[in-house]
Amino acid sequence: AQKVTQAQTEISVVEKEDVTLDCVYETRDTTYYLFWYKQPPSGELVFLIRRNSFDEQNEISGRYSWNFQKSTSSFNFTITASQVVDSAVYFCALKVLNQGNYGQNFVFGPGTRLSVLP
Amino acid sequence: NAGVTQTPKFRVLKTGQSMTLLCAQDMNHEYMYWYRQDPGMGLRLIHYSVGEGTTAKGEVPDGYNVSRLKKQNFLLGLESAAPSQTSVYFCASSYEGEAFFGQGTRLTVV
Numbered sequence: 001a002q003k004v005t006q007a008q009t010e011i012s013v014v015e016k017e018d019v020t021l022d023c024v025y026e027t028r029d030t031t032y033y034l035f036w037y038k039q040p041p042s043g044e045l046v047f048l049i050r051r052n053s054f055d056e057q058n059e060i061s062g063r064y065s066w067n068f069q070k071s072t073s074s075f076n077f078t079i080t081a082s083q084v085v086d087s088a089v090y091f092c093a094l095k096v097l098n099q100g101n102y103g104q105n106f107v108f109g110p111g112t113r114l115s116v117l118p
Numbered sequence: 119n120a121g122v123t124q125t126p127k128f129r130v131l132k133t134g135q136s137m138t139l140l141c142a143q144d145m146n147h148e149y150m151y152w153y154r155q156d157p158g159m160g161l162r163l164i165h166y167s168v169g170e171g172t173t174a175k176g177e178v179p180d181g182y183n184v185s186r187l188k189k190q191n192f193l194l195g196l197e198s199a200a201p202s203q204t205s206v207y208f209c210a211s212s213y214e215g216e217a218f219f220g221q222g223t224r225l226t227v228v
């Protein structure tokens with residue numbers, strides 16, 4: 001069975017602070033994808049990044065960076081110099097690929113609500 | 119590009135009423151999913167489909183039925199709505215990579 005844990009339920013920071021959102025996953029499979037999604041107050045789910053299990057390179061995109069460590073089963077997300085527009089709920093998700101006809105289902109963590117205060 | 123479209127966006131039902139939520143995608147994706155989102159619980163999979171004419175149960179299927187008669191459409195039905203089904207419902211589609219989500223349907227059962 002697969003599981004995604006996001007231990008931080010809510011985080012509040014002041015604008016321009018750096019913040020890291022934690023994600024820990026569980027799976028016995030060796031081939032999988034990890035994802036981060038953003039859900040702003042308007043409610044839609046916005047895809048941020050995908051990382052496959054064979055690629056442990058960290059990734060940076062503007063103020064966003066992701067640290068994938070298979071040794072600790074973690075896929076953490078850092079926002080540098082946070083802005084009010086970063087306020088949202090962030091979801092980490094796991095998809096195991098070797099499921100045959102079982103649909104490559106996504107397993108989501110419970111989400112972390114980030115509030116960036118001006 | 120429309121992507122994934124859900125209708126309706128909002129609905130209020132009385133206990134015992136039935137309704138159908140429609141999801142349409144124009145990306146030719148094989149996989150489609152219905153999730154419900156409740157506070158503090160993330161997204162939970164209700165039913166999914168791996169292709170036209172196929173459906174399967176997810177984590178929380180009770181009280182729901184689905185159909186995928188056409189590849190681009192995935193319907194979610196509530197046969198007899200209950201207050202416990204008050205939630206935000208998201209449809210998604212995918213191929214090999216990430217899921218693309220619809221805008222969500224906020225359903226209230228009174």
